Amino acid sequence: MNQSPASTPTPAASRVRPPREGQSKGQWAVDGKKPLNHNEEFKSEEDPLAVRQRIVDVYSQQGIGSVPDDDLHGRFRWLGIYTQRKPGIDARQTSKLDAGQLSDDYFMMRVRIDGQQLNLEQVRVLGQIGVDFARDTADVSDRQNIQYHWIAIEDVPEIWRRLESVGLSTTEACGDTPRGFLASPVAGIAADEVIDPTPTVKAITERWIGDPDFSNLPRKFKTAITGHPSLDVVHEINDISLVGVVHPELGAGYDLWVGGGLSTTPRLAERLGVFVRPEDAVEVWAGVCGIFRDYGYRKLRTKARLKFLLAEWGPEKFRQVLQDEYLGRELPDGPAPARAAGNADHIGVHDQKDGRKYVGFAPTVGRLSGTILNGIADLAEAAGSGRISFTPHQKLLVLDVDPAKVDELVAGMEELGLTATPSPFRRATMACTGIEYCKLAFVETKGLAKQTIGELEQRLSDVNLPTPISLNINGCPNSCARIQIADIGLKGQLAGDEFAFQVHLGGGLASDQREEAGLGRTVRGLKVTAADLPDYVERVTRSYLDTHEGDETFAEWAHRAEEDALR
Structure with missing residues (x-):
C-alpha cells in the first residue's frame, strides 16, 4: 500500500558485526515489544516527550532534588538536556562512577537548528540565553547546533x-x-548548488519532529541533507543522508545513503542506489526511520544503531524492505554524487546567486559565547546581512553580505576572535566538549586544542601545506569529534596511570575531495600525552612533507608510510 508522507510507515510483519543468528535482538517487528533492558522499560511506560510538562509544572518549581532518576538521566534527553560533569572529579573516576555520582546540579542544553539559516532576532535570542542563563557559554557543535x-x-x-x-x-x-538534522549551510544561496534542500528539511522536521511515532527509536537517528557540490554535511557518517544529484531523465533530486556512524564501532554509510525525487523525500525519510524503529536492535544499546542492521541486511535487502513494506512501490535507480568540488567548511568569501556574498569564519574549535553571538548579529546587520548559519565543521557563515562591506565585516569579526583567513590548523581542528563538562571524558579537549593550534601556528609557520591537515581531538572513545575520519584523530583514554591519546591517521570523507571515504589507521602502541601533542603533530607533519610523493595527500601518505614515519 502506498503511504502518504503524513501517515505512519509500518511494516507488514567494516567493523560492525550484527548479533548472532537465532538470538533475540529486541526487534519490534520480529520479537515483539517486550522491553529487554531498563532503557526500553522507561520508554515503554510513557512517551518520553511527556516529561516536558513535569519540567514546567514540577521540577522547575521544586528544584533538581525533586527529579527521579529515569527523568533526570533518561527522559530529559528527549528535550535536549543532559546533566553535565560535576567539577573536580578526577578523570580516573570517569569509568568507575555512575551517572548520578558524576553529575552536577546543572545541565548541558542543545538547541535544534536543523541546518536552518538563522535570522538576526534568532541569533540575538540565542546569544542572550547564553548571557542570562548559561554563564555566557554557547558553543557551535559539529551537529550544527548551539550547546549551552x-x-x-x-x-x-x-x-x-x-x-x-x-x-x-x-x-x-x-x-x-x-x-x-545536518543541512547545507548555504542552501538556496550558493551559486553552484545542485538542489536547494531547504523545502525538504522543513517538510520532514515539521511533520515528524515531536511526533510520537518516532519518539521511541532503538537509539539516536542522525540525518544529513545537502544539495551542494562540496558534499558539506559529512553524509557518510549519518544514519540517513540525502545527497543532491541530477538524474539524466528525472532532473534534480537526491541519492540515498544509510547506515553510517562512528563511535567505538565505526561504519561508513552505503548507497542504496535509488533516486529520490524531492516530492518523495519526506516519505522516504520516514520509511528509513520506520525501518530503524521496527527492525533496529533494542536488546543491547551497544548494538542499537542502524549501522548494525545494515551490516546484517546489506543495502540490497534494506532497499527491498523499504520499497515493499514502507513505500509500497519501487524507487528508480539513480546516479552517485559527483566527486566533491570546493571546500565543505565554506571558510572565506564566496559568491551568492543574487550577487551578494557569504563569508565563512572559523571560531576556535567551535567555542563561542552569548556575548560573541550578540556581537556577530550586530556586525552582520551593519554589513547588510539578515542571516547567519552554522556548519557541521564547527564554523559559522554570515550570509547576504553587501559586497562593499565585506572588508568591514571581516575586520569586525577579527576583533571578536573569528577569522575568515585562518591558519591551516585553526581551520581544520575540531574538538568535542571534553572533561570540562562531559561525564564520559577522560581528558580536556577544547583548551588543549586552542593551545596546540597556537603552538603549531608558530612552529609550522615556515611550511606550505597543500591542503589543511585535519586534527580532531576527542575526550573519550565515542568519537563526537569524528576521530576516525580525520587526517590526525586523537582518542582520549586512560593508559595505565596516565592520560593519553590513541592516534588514528589518514581518515577522511568524500567532502575532503578523496576518491572515496575511509577510516583512519591506528598506529600500534602509539600513545601521545597532552604535553607532547604539539611535538607529535609537528613531527608527523614534517615527516609527511619530507617523504610524500607528488600530489599525495596526508591521508594517502599515512596509509602507505612505514610505522616509524608515523611516530
Whole structure:
C-alpha cells in the first residue's frame, strides 16, 4: 500500500558485526515489544516527550532534588538536556562512577537548528540565553547546533519560551529520536548548488519532529541533507543522508545513503542506489526511520544503531524492505554524487546567486559565547546581512553580505576572535566538549586544542601545506569529534596511570575531495600525552612533507608510510 508522507510507515510483519543468528535482538517487528533492558522499560511506560510538562509544572518549581532518576538521566534527553560533569572529579573516576555520582546540579542544553539559516532576532535570542542563563557559554557543535552549559532546571521553562518565540526548540535534540538534522549551510544561496534542500528539511522536521511515532527509536537517528557540490554535511557518517544529484531523465533530486556512524564501532554509510525525487523525500525519510524503529536492535544499546542492521541486511535487502513494506512501490535507480568540488567548511568569501556574498569564519574549535553571538548579529546587520548559519565543521557563515562591506565585516569579526583567513590548523581542528563538562571524558579537549593550534601556528609557520591537515581531538572513545575520519584523530583514554591519546591517521570523507571515504589507521602502541601533542603533530607533519610523493595527500601518505614515519 502506498503511504502518504503524513501517515505512519509500518511494516507488514567494516567493523560492525550484527548479533548472532537465532538470538533475540529486541526487534519490534520480529520479537515483539517486550522491553529487554531498563532503557526500553522507561520508554515503554510513557512517551518520553511527556516529561516536558513535569519540567514546567514540577521540577522547575521544586528544584533538581525533586527529579527521579529515569527523568533526570533518561527522559530529559528527549528535550535536549543532559546533566553535565560535576567539577573536580578526577578523570580516573570517569569509568568507575555512575551517572548520578558524576553529575552536577546543572545541565548541558542543545538547541535544534536543523541546518536552518538563522535570522538576526534568532541569533540575538540565542546569544542572550547564553548571557542570562548559561554563564555566557554557547558553543557551535559539529551537529550544527548551539550547546549551552550551566543551565539550571529553574530556568528551563523561560529558556524554552524565548526559543519558541523565535521558532527554535530543544525538542528531540538528544535521546532515542531523530536528532538535529545536518543541512547545507548555504542552501538556496550558493551559486553552484545542485538542489536547494531547504523545502525538504522543513517538510520532514515539521511533520515528524515531536511526533510520537518516532519518539521511541532503538537509539539516536542522525540525518544529513545537502544539495551542494562540496558534499558539506559529512553524509557518510549519518544514519540517513540525502545527497543532491541530477538524474539524466528525472532532473534534480537526491541519492540515498544509510547506515553510517562512528563511535567505538565505526561504519561508513552505503548507497542504496535509488533516486529520490524531492516530492518523495519526506516519505522516504520516514520509511528509513520506520525501518530503524521496527527492525533496529533494542536488546543491547551497544548494538542499537542502524549501522548494525545494515551490516546484517546489506543495502540490497534494506532497499527491498523499504520499497515493499514502507513505500509500497519501487524507487528508480539513480546516479552517485559527483566527486566533491570546493571546500565543505565554506571558510572565506564566496559568491551568492543574487550577487551578494557569504563569508565563512572559523571560531576556535567551535567555542563561542552569548556575548560573541550578540556581537556577530550586530556586525552582520551593519554589513547588510539578515542571516547567519552554522556548519557541521564547527564554523559559522554570515550570509547576504553587501559586497562593499565585506572588508568591514571581516575586520569586525577579527576583533571578536573569528577569522575568515585562518591558519591551516585553526581551520581544520575540531574538538568535542571534553572533561570540562562531559561525564564520559577522560581528558580536556577544547583548551588543549586552542593551545596546540597556537603552538603549531608558530612552529609550522615556515611550511606550505597543500591542503589543511585535519586534527580532531576527542575526550573519550565515542568519537563526537569524528576521530576516525580525520587526517590526525586523537582518542582520549586512560593508559595505565596516565592520560593519553590513541592516534588514528589518514581518515577522511568524500567532502575532503578523496576518491572515496575511509577510516583512519591506528598506529600500534602509539600513545601521545597532552604535553607532547604539539611535538607529535609537528613531527608527523614534517615527516609527511619530507617523504610524500607528488600530489599525495596526508591521508594517502599515512596509509602507505612505514610505522616509524608515523611516530
